[in-house]
Amino acid sequence: MRTPLLKWPLLMGAAFVFTLSSVSRAQITKAEEDQRLGMESHVGKLTGHAKDGAMNYRRYCVGCHGELGDGNGENAQWIDPKPRDFELAIFKCRSTLTGTLPTDEDLFNTIGRGLDRSNMPPWNPLSAQMRADLVAYIKHFSPRWEKEKPGTPIQIPAEPEITADRVKAGRELFQKMECWKCHGVTGQANGPSAATLTDDLNRPILPFNFTEGSRPKCGSTDVDLYRIFMTGLDGTPMPSFADNIKPDEAWDMVFYLRSLEPESAATHKERDIAKQLGLKPVSPNP
Numbered sequence: 001m002r003t004p005l006l007k008w009p010l011l012m013g014a015a016f017v018f019t020l021s022s023v024s025r026a027q028i029t030k031a032e033e034d035q036r037l038g039m040e041s042h043v044g045k046l047t048g049h050a051k052d053g054a055m056n057y058r059r060y061c062v063g064c065h066g067e068l069g070d071g072n073g074e075n076a077q078w079i080d081p082k083p084r085d086f087e088l089a090i091f092k093c094r095s096t097l098t099g100t101l102p103t104d105e106d107l108f109n110t111i112g113r114g115l116d117r118s119n120m121p122p123w124n125p126l127s128a129q130m131r132a133d134l135v136a137y138i139k140h141f142s143p144r145w146e147k148e149k150p151g152t153p154i155q156i157p158a159e160p161e162i163t164a165d166r167v168k169a170g171r172e173l174f175q176k177m178e179c180w181k182c183h184g185v186t187g188q189a190n191g192p193s194a195a196t197l198t199d200d201l202n203r204p205i206l207p208f209n210f211t212e213g214s215r216p217k218c219g220s221t222d223v224d225l226y227r228i229f230m231t232g233l234d235g236t237p238m239p240s241f242a243d244n245i246k247p248d249e250a251w252d253m254v255f256y257l258r259s260l261e262p263e264s265a266a267t268h269k270e271r272d273i274a275k276q277l278g279l280k281p282v283s284p285n286p
Protein backbone atom coordinates (compact mmCIF):
# COMPACT_ATOMS: atom_id res chain seq x y z
CA MET A 1 0.00 0.00 0.00
CA ARG A 2 1.18 3.52 -0.73
CA THR A 3 1.62 6.17 1.91
CA PRO A 4 -1.45 8.38 1.68
CA LEU A 5 -0.44 11.68 0.13
CA LEU A 6 -1.88 13.62 3.03
CA LYS A 7 0.85 12.40 5.32
CA TRP A 8 3.55 13.96 3.17
CA PRO A 9 3.35 17.61 4.11
CA LEU A 10 3.57 16.52 7.74
CA LEU A 11 6.62 14.34 7.25
CA MET A 12 8.35 16.90 5.05
CA GLY A 13 7.74 19.57 7.64
CA ALA A 14 9.24 17.35 10.30
CA ALA A 15 12.27 16.70 8.13
CA PHE A 16 12.77 20.41 7.65
CA VAL A 17 12.60 21.29 11.32
CA PHE A 18 15.05 18.52 12.04
CA THR A 19 17.67 20.00 9.71
CA LEU A 20 17.70 23.25 11.69
CA SER A 21 19.16 21.50 14.71
CA SER A 22 22.40 20.39 13.13
CA VAL A 23 23.74 17.28 14.80
CA SER A 24 27.48 16.85 14.83
CA ARG A 25 28.93 13.58 13.71
CA ALA A 26 30.68 12.01 16.63
CA GLN A 27 31.87 8.77 15.07
CA ILE A 28 34.20 10.01 12.37
CA THR A 29 36.72 12.84 12.13
CA LYS A 30 36.32 15.92 9.96
CA ALA A 31 39.07 14.67 7.60
CA GLU A 32 37.34 11.32 7.19
CA GLU A 33 34.05 13.06 6.60
CA ASP A 34 35.60 15.26 3.90
CA GLN A 35 37.14 12.25 2.25
CA ARG A 36 33.86 10.39 2.29
CA LEU A 37 32.08 13.38 0.81
CA GLY A 38 34.26 12.84 -2.26
CA MET A 39 32.27 9.63 -2.91
CA GLU A 40 30.85 9.29 -6.42
CA SER A 41 28.20 7.18 -8.09
CA HIS A 42 27.99 6.17 -11.73
CA VAL A 43 24.63 5.51 -13.30
CA GLY A 44 24.62 5.29 -17.08
CA LYS A 45 26.15 8.54 -18.26
CA LEU A 46 25.53 10.32 -14.96
CA THR A 47 28.11 10.88 -12.26
CA GLY A 48 26.69 11.55 -8.81
CA HIS A 49 28.63 13.47 -6.15
CA ALA A 50 28.01 12.93 -2.44
CA LYS A 51 28.61 16.58 -1.56
CA ASP A 52 25.92 17.62 -4.07
CA GLY A 53 23.48 15.14 -2.52
CA ALA A 54 23.82 16.48 1.02
CA MET A 55 21.25 19.23 0.73
CA ASN A 56 18.54 17.05 -0.81
CA TYR A 57 19.25 14.33 1.73
CA ARG A 58 18.57 16.86 4.50
CA ARG A 59 15.48 18.04 2.71
CA TYR A 60 13.89 14.72 1.78
CA CYS A 61 15.50 11.82 3.59
CA VAL A 62 16.79 12.90 7.01
CA GLY A 63 13.39 12.76 8.74
CA CYS A 64 13.43 8.97 8.40
CA HIS A 65 17.02 7.92 7.73
CA GLY A 66 18.60 10.35 10.20
CA GLU A 67 21.46 12.84 10.08
CA LEU A 68 23.98 10.02 10.53
CA GLY A 69 22.24 7.76 8.04
CA ASP A 70 21.62 5.29 10.87
CA GLY A 71 17.88 5.02 10.26
CA ASN A 72 17.06 6.98 13.40
CA GLY A 73 15.41 10.04 11.93
CA GLU A 74 12.76 11.59 14.09
CA ASN A 75 9.90 9.92 12.19
CA ALA A 76 11.48 6.48 12.49
CA GLN A 77 9.74 5.74 15.78
CA TRP A 78 6.34 5.95 14.10
CA ILE A 79 6.93 3.72 11.13
CA ASP A 80 7.23 0.02 10.47
CA PRO A 81 9.24 -1.42 8.76
CA LYS A 82 12.00 0.87 10.04
CA PRO A 83 14.10 3.05 7.71
CA ARG A 84 17.34 1.53 6.51
CA ASP A 85 20.55 2.10 8.47
CA PHE A 86 22.99 3.17 5.75
CA GLU A 87 26.02 2.67 8.00
CA LEU A 88 25.61 -1.08 7.58
CA ALA A 89 25.35 -0.90 3.78
CA ILE A 90 23.01 -3.93 3.77
CA PHE A 91 20.34 -3.61 1.10
CA LYS A 92 17.27 -5.58 0.14
CA CYS A 93 17.19 -4.73 -3.55
CA ARG A 94 20.28 -5.87 -5.39
CA SER A 95 21.18 -7.33 -8.76
CA THR A 96 24.31 -8.67 -7.03
CA LEU A 97 24.86 -11.85 -5.02
CA THR A 98 23.86 -12.00 -1.38
CA GLY A 99 26.40 -10.47 1.01
CA THR A 100 27.84 -8.14 -1.63
CA LEU A 101 27.24 -4.43 -2.09
CA PRO A 102 24.58 -3.41 -4.62
CA THR A 103 25.54 -1.51 -7.77
CA ASP A 104 24.98 2.24 -7.99
CA GLU A 105 22.26 1.49 -10.49
CA ASP A 106 20.48 -0.81 -8.01
CA LEU A 107 20.35 2.01 -5.44
CA PHE A 108 19.32 4.51 -8.09
CA ASN A 109 16.45 2.27 -9.19
CA THR A 110 15.36 1.63 -5.60
CA ILE A 111 15.22 5.34 -4.80
CA GLY A 112 13.12 6.02 -7.89
CA ARG A 113 10.81 3.06 -7.24
CA GLY A 114 10.40 3.37 -3.46
CA LEU A 115 9.62 0.32 -1.35
CA ASP A 116 6.03 -0.81 -1.52
CA ARG A 117 4.26 -1.60 1.74
CA SER A 118 6.65 0.69 3.62
CA ASN A 119 6.88 4.43 4.24
CA MET A 120 9.69 4.73 1.71
CA PRO A 121 8.05 6.62 -1.16
CA PRO A 122 9.13 6.61 -4.81
CA TRP A 123 11.48 9.55 -5.41
CA ASN A 124 11.14 9.68 -9.19
CA PRO A 125 9.87 13.30 -9.06
CA LEU A 126 13.50 14.23 -8.25
CA SER A 127 15.71 14.58 -11.34
CA ALA A 128 17.99 11.69 -12.34
CA GLN A 129 21.03 13.82 -11.42
CA MET A 130 19.62 14.47 -7.94
CA ARG A 131 18.99 10.77 -7.44
CA ALA A 132 22.53 9.92 -8.61
CA ASP A 133 23.90 12.47 -6.10
CA LEU A 134 21.75 10.90 -3.38
CA VAL A 135 23.16 7.46 -4.23
CA ALA A 136 26.68 8.84 -3.68
CA TYR A 137 25.55 10.50 -0.44
CA ILE A 138 24.03 7.26 0.86
CA LYS A 139 27.29 5.47 0.11
CA HIS A 140 29.26 8.07 2.06
CA PHE A 141 27.68 6.82 5.31
CA SER A 142 29.44 3.45 5.26
CA PRO A 143 33.17 2.69 5.09
CA ARG A 144 32.28 -0.53 3.25
CA TRP A 145 32.14 1.43 -0.01
CA GLU A 146 35.78 2.44 0.38
CA LYS A 147 36.96 -1.10 1.07
CA GLU A 148 34.73 -3.24 -1.15
CA LYS A 149 33.59 -3.19 -4.74
CA PRO A 150 29.92 -3.80 -5.56
CA GLY A 151 29.10 -7.39 -6.53
CA THR A 152 28.73 -8.39 -10.18
CA PRO A 153 25.11 -8.34 -11.35
CA ILE A 154 23.70 -11.83 -11.96
CA GLN A 155 23.16 -12.88 -15.58
CA ILE A 156 19.49 -13.16 -16.46
CA PRO A 157 18.76 -15.21 -19.60
CA ALA A 158 16.12 -13.88 -22.01
CA GLU A 159 12.58 -14.64 -20.85
CA PRO A 160 11.30 -17.84 -22.52
CA GLU A 161 7.75 -18.41 -23.64
CA ILE A 162 5.23 -19.30 -20.95
CA THR A 163 4.15 -22.94 -21.31
CA ALA A 164 2.10 -25.33 -19.21
CA ASP A 165 5.22 -27.42 -18.59
CA ARG A 166 7.04 -24.41 -17.23
CA VAL A 167 4.25 -23.41 -14.86
CA LYS A 168 4.13 -27.02 -13.62
CA ALA A 169 7.90 -27.15 -13.21
CA GLY A 170 7.72 -23.88 -11.26
CA ARG A 171 5.21 -25.43 -8.88
CA GLU A 172 7.57 -28.36 -8.26
CA LEU A 173 10.39 -25.94 -7.56
CA PHE A 174 8.22 -23.93 -5.14
CA GLN A 175 7.64 -27.23 -3.33
CA LYS A 176 11.24 -28.48 -3.47
CA MET A 177 12.88 -25.19 -2.45
CA GLU A 178 10.40 -24.91 0.42
CA CYS A 179 9.26 -21.42 -0.47
CA TRP A 180 5.94 -22.52 1.06
CA LYS A 181 7.47 -22.83 4.52
CA CYS A 182 7.36 -19.05 4.70
CA HIS A 183 5.12 -17.96 1.84
CA GLY A 184 2.47 -20.66 2.45
CA VAL A 185 1.27 -23.42 0.10
CA THR A 186 -1.08 -20.99 -1.65
CA GLY A 187 1.35 -18.05 -1.49
CA GLN A 188 -0.70 -16.23 1.16
CA ALA A 189 2.26 -15.55 3.47
CA ASN A 190 0.97 -18.07 6.00
CA GLY A 191 3.51 -20.91 5.90
CA PRO A 192 4.48 -22.73 9.11
CA SER A 193 7.50 -20.42 9.65
CA ALA A 194 5.75 -17.18 8.71
CA ALA A 195 4.75 -16.03 12.19
CA THR A 196 8.21 -16.57 13.68
CA LEU A 197 10.33 -14.66 11.16
CA THR A 198 12.52 -11.73 12.21
CA ASP A 199 14.96 -9.58 10.26
CA ASP A 200 18.69 -9.30 11.07
CA LEU A 201 17.92 -6.59 13.62
CA ASN A 202 15.47 -8.94 15.35
CA ARG A 203 12.33 -7.16 14.24
CA PRO A 204 9.32 -9.25 13.22
CA ILE A 205 8.89 -9.46 9.45
CA LEU A 206 6.23 -11.05 7.25
CA PRO A 207 6.82 -12.96 4.01
CA PHE A 208 5.40 -11.58 0.79
CA ASN A 209 1.77 -12.44 0.00
CA PHE A 210 1.52 -13.31 -3.69
CA THR A 211 -2.27 -13.47 -3.76
CA GLU A 212 -3.40 -9.98 -2.81
CA GLY A 213 -2.05 -7.99 -5.74
CA SER A 214 0.57 -5.99 -3.86
CA ARG A 215 3.87 -5.16 -5.51
CA PRO A 216 7.18 -6.62 -4.43
CA LYS A 217 9.51 -4.03 -2.89
CA CYS A 218 12.29 -4.62 -5.34
CA GLY A 219 10.22 -4.29 -8.52
CA SER A 220 7.28 -6.01 -10.14
CA THR A 221 8.37 -6.96 -13.67
CA ASP A 222 9.19 -10.56 -14.55
CA VAL A 223 12.89 -9.71 -14.57
CA ASP A 224 12.56 -8.08 -11.14
CA LEU A 225 10.90 -11.21 -9.73
CA TYR A 226 13.64 -13.39 -11.20
CA ARG A 227 16.32 -11.21 -9.61
CA ILE A 228 14.54 -11.02 -6.25
CA PHE A 229 14.60 -14.71 -5.37
CA MET A 230 17.95 -15.38 -7.06
CA THR A 231 19.79 -12.68 -5.04
CA GLY A 232 17.60 -12.62 -1.90
CA LEU A 233 16.69 -9.66 0.31
CA ASP A 234 19.75 -9.10 2.49
CA GLY A 235 19.00 -8.26 6.10
CA THR A 236 15.80 -10.36 5.99
CA PRO A 237 15.00 -14.10 6.18
CA MET A 238 14.27 -14.08 2.42
CA PRO A 239 17.20 -16.19 1.18
CA SER A 240 19.15 -16.12 -2.07
CA PHE A 241 18.53 -19.11 -4.33
CA ALA A 242 21.30 -18.44 -6.87
CA ASP A 243 23.18 -21.55 -5.68
CA ASN A 244 20.12 -23.81 -5.80
CA ILE A 245 18.00 -22.78 -8.78
CA LYS A 246 19.43 -23.00 -12.32
CA PRO A 247 19.05 -19.90 -14.51
CA ASP A 248 16.52 -21.49 -16.87
CA GLU A 249 14.50 -23.06 -14.03
CA ALA A 250 14.26 -19.66 -12.39
CA TRP A 251 11.93 -18.61 -15.20
CA ASP A 252 9.65 -21.55 -14.36
CA MET A 253 9.49 -20.17 -10.84
CA VAL A 254 8.62 -16.67 -12.07
CA PHE A 255 5.72 -18.12 -14.09
CA TYR A 256 4.47 -20.14 -11.14
CA LEU A 257 4.60 -17.10 -8.82
CA ARG A 258 2.55 -15.18 -11.39
CA SER A 259 -0.05 -17.95 -11.42
CA LEU A 260 -0.68 -17.25 -7.72
CA GLU A 261 -1.62 -13.63 -8.38
CA PRO A 262 -5.24 -12.50 -8.01
CA GLU A 263 -7.75 -12.04 -10.84
CA SER A 264 -7.11 -8.31 -10.87
CA ALA A 265 -3.40 -8.70 -11.74
CA ALA A 266 -2.26 -7.65 -15.20
CA THR A 267 -0.86 -11.04 -16.18
CA HIS A 268 -3.51 -13.65 -16.85
CA LYS A 269 -1.71 -16.23 -18.91
CA GLU A 270 0.01 -18.10 -16.08
CA ARG A 271 -3.13 -18.15 -13.97
CA ASP A 272 -5.22 -19.41 -16.89
CA ILE A 273 -2.71 -22.19 -17.53
CA ALA A 274 -2.74 -23.20 -13.86
CA LYS A 275 -6.51 -23.28 -13.95
CA GLN A 276 -6.62 -25.39 -17.11
CA LEU A 277 -4.12 -27.81 -15.60
CA GLY A 278 -6.18 -27.97 -12.41
CA LEU A 279 -2.92 -27.18 -10.59
CA LYS A 280 -3.32 -27.73 -6.85
CA PRO A 281 -1.36 -25.79 -4.22
CA VAL A 282 1.90 -27.49 -3.20
CA SER A 283 1.71 -29.89 -0.32
CA PRO A 284 3.51 -29.38 3.00
CA ASN A 285 3.88 -33.20 3.22
CA PRO A 286 5.19 -34.30 -0.16
Ligand code: HEC
Binding pocket: 011, 056, 057, 060, 061, 062, 063, 064, 065, 075, 079, 080, 081, 082, 083, 084, 090, 091, 092, 093, 094, 107, 110, 111, 115, 117, 118, 119, 120, 121, 123, 134, 138, 217
Ligand atom coordinates in the same frame (compact mmCIF):
# COMPACT_ATOMS: atom_id res chain seq x y z
C1 HEC B 1 8.93 8.56 5.41
C2 HEC B 1 10.15 7.86 5.67
C3 HEC B 1 11.20 7.79 4.61
C4 HEC B 1 11.75 8.82 3.87
C5 HEC B 1 11.37 10.29 3.90
C6 HEC B 1 12.78 8.21 3.07
N1 HEC B 1 12.87 6.88 3.31
FE1 HEC B 1 14.18 5.58 2.48
N2 HEC B 1 13.37 4.07 3.55
C7 HEC B 1 12.34 4.19 4.44
C8 HEC B 1 12.00 2.90 4.98
C9 HEC B 1 10.91 2.62 5.99
C10 HEC B 1 12.87 1.97 4.38
C11 HEC B 1 12.92 0.47 4.60
C12 HEC B 1 11.73 -0.21 3.93
C13 HEC B 1 11.80 -1.69 4.00
O1 HEC B 1 12.76 -2.25 4.51
O2 HEC B 1 10.87 -2.32 3.50
C14 HEC B 1 13.73 2.74 3.50
C15 HEC B 1 14.76 2.20 2.74
C16 HEC B 1 15.59 2.92 1.93
C17 HEC B 1 16.69 2.36 1.16
C18 HEC B 1 17.13 0.91 1.19
C19 HEC B 1 16.60 0.06 0.05
C20 HEC B 1 17.08 -1.37 0.09
O3 HEC B 1 17.29 -1.93 -0.99
O4 HEC B 1 17.25 -1.95 1.16
C21 HEC B 1 17.27 3.39 0.47
C22 HEC B 1 18.45 3.29 -0.47
C23 HEC B 1 16.53 4.59 0.79
N3 HEC B 1 15.51 4.28 1.68
C24 HEC B 1 16.82 5.85 0.31
C25 HEC B 1 16.11 7.00 0.63
C26 HEC B 1 16.40 8.30 0.10
C27 HEC B 1 17.54 8.61 -0.86
C28 HEC B 1 15.48 9.16 0.63
C29 HEC B 1 15.33 10.64 0.36
C30 HEC B 1 15.26 11.06 -1.01
C31 HEC B 1 14.62 8.38 1.49
N4 HEC B 1 15.03 7.08 1.47
C32 HEC B 1 13.58 8.93 2.21
C33 HEC B 1 11.68 5.34 4.78
C34 HEC B 1 11.93 6.58 4.24
Ligand code: HEC
Binding pocket: 092, 174, 177, 178, 179, 180, 181, 182, 183, 193, 197, 205, 206, 207, 208, 215, 216, 217, 218, 219, 225, 228, 229, 233, 236, 237, 238, 239, 241, 253
Ligand atom coordinates in the same frame (compact mmCIF):
# COMPACT_ATOMS: atom_id res chain seq x y z
C1 HEC C 1 12.74 -18.43 5.50
C2 HEC C 1 11.56 -17.82 4.93
C3 HEC C 1 11.47 -17.62 3.43
C4 HEC C 1 11.67 -18.56 2.44
C5 HEC C 1 12.06 -20.01 2.58
C6 HEC C 1 11.39 -17.88 1.21
N1 HEC C 1 11.04 -16.57 1.44
FE1 HEC C 1 10.54 -15.17 0.05
N2 HEC C 1 10.35 -13.79 1.52
C7 HEC C 1 10.50 -14.01 2.85
C8 HEC C 1 10.30 -12.77 3.57
C9 HEC C 1 10.37 -12.58 5.06
C10 HEC C 1 10.01 -11.79 2.62
C11 HEC C 1 9.69 -10.32 2.85
C12 HEC C 1 10.94 -9.47 2.92
C13 HEC C 1 10.60 -8.01 3.07
O1 HEC C 1 9.46 -7.61 2.93
O2 HEC C 1 11.54 -7.26 3.29
C14 HEC C 1 10.04 -12.48 1.32
C15 HEC C 1 9.80 -11.85 0.12
C16 HEC C 1 9.74 -12.48 -1.11
C17 HEC C 1 9.42 -11.84 -2.36
C18 HEC C 1 9.07 -10.37 -2.52
C19 HEC C 1 10.30 -9.52 -2.38
C20 HEC C 1 10.04 -8.04 -2.49
O3 HEC C 1 10.78 -7.38 -3.27
O4 HEC C 1 9.12 -7.52 -1.83
C21 HEC C 1 9.48 -12.79 -3.34
C22 HEC C 1 9.24 -12.59 -4.82
C23 HEC C 1 9.85 -14.04 -2.69
N3 HEC C 1 10.00 -13.81 -1.35
C24 HEC C 1 10.00 -15.24 -3.35
C25 HEC C 1 10.40 -16.41 -2.72
C26 HEC C 1 10.62 -17.66 -3.43
C27 HEC C 1 10.38 -17.87 -4.91
C28 HEC C 1 11.05 -18.58 -2.51
C29 HEC C 1 11.49 -19.98 -2.74
C30 HEC C 1 12.40 -20.22 -3.86
C31 HEC C 1 11.09 -17.89 -1.22
N4 HEC C 1 10.68 -16.59 -1.39
C32 HEC C 1 11.46 -18.47 -0.03
C33 HEC C 1 10.81 -15.20 3.46
C34 HEC C 1 11.08 -16.38 2.79
